[in-house]
Amino acid sequence: MIEIPEKDCFADDKRIMNTLGLIKSTGIELLLDDFGTGYSSLSYLHQLPVQTIKIDKSFVCQIGCKNESENIIRTILALAKSLGLSTVAEGVETKEQLEFVREGGCDYAQGFYFAKPMRFEEVQKLVENQGRYFFKSLFPSSLSRQ
Secondary structure, eight states: OEEEEGGGGGSSHHHHHHHHHHHHHTTOOEEEEEETSSOOOHHHHTTSOOSEEEEOHHHHTTTTTOHHHHHHHHHHHHHHHHHTOEEEEEOOOSHHHHHHHHHTTOSEEESTTTOOOOOHHHHHHHHHHHHHHHHHHHSOTTTOOO
């Protein structure tokens, strides 16, 4: 999976669209990162060859504090669902945030709630010791539509 920052998708749309289309044709999944941070163009969203939208952590960190951010997250989730796109909530740090995005239908979540950043060797050791069961517990089936 390749993450493309939202702001980079609209700089030179014809060139970007061609490049993203070529990448997608190889079977690599594309994720639109930082979604909703000010560069959004809804008229282009349905044309982008992305499969996943990552909700920016600036919205997620406001869950429980600002209704506006919660409303934006709900809207992004509904928009993604209507376009058949998967969603990732970035920057989940609390159980409350996880529950909010889970109830909203978000497919995946990432953030300190699950684990702090790790060096490659630490991740490798974790996978060797706990394998896919660790990752399954990070992404319970009730959070993922898979």
